Amino acid sequence: NLEDIADAFKRVGLQHLADKLEKEGQWDQTLSGGEKQRLAFARILLHNPDIVVLDEATAALDPKSQVKLMELLVEREGMTVVSVGHRPELEAFHTRKIVLERRAGGAKLVRDVELIDPAYRVLWRQLRRLAKGSSRTRAIPQG
Incomplete structure (x- = not known):
């Protein structure tokens, strides 16, 4: 639905395009290389596949944006990248x-x-979530 798409757009930094979701156009000619790469990441978030194969998927992005988008993938449980x-x-x-x-x-x-x-993969993911303050991290009871 449009809400899920708008949320995915926001998460990948394309919120400025969310109000244009229903407009037709030649988007392959309108979007920049970085926007196209962000759009590909939004599609991954929406479809949530088990396996993702990326080929220079962040080459048109600045380092900060690259980190943000890759973090979106590694935080997903059960996804192999x-x-x-x-x-x-x-x-x-x-x-x-x-x-x-x-x-x-x-x-x-x-x-x-x-x-x-x-x-250590599970521990690594939990530590990354803790560092980001994710609500998905569960405390391990002591005792």
């Missing part, structure tokens, strides 16, 4: 880094590094 990118800041949003090298017969795996031990 695979991304291709050249910005080193993206590593903060992933648990694993795979480096491939182009070769004549195809790509070759150069490096496969665990950035965060999978056992």
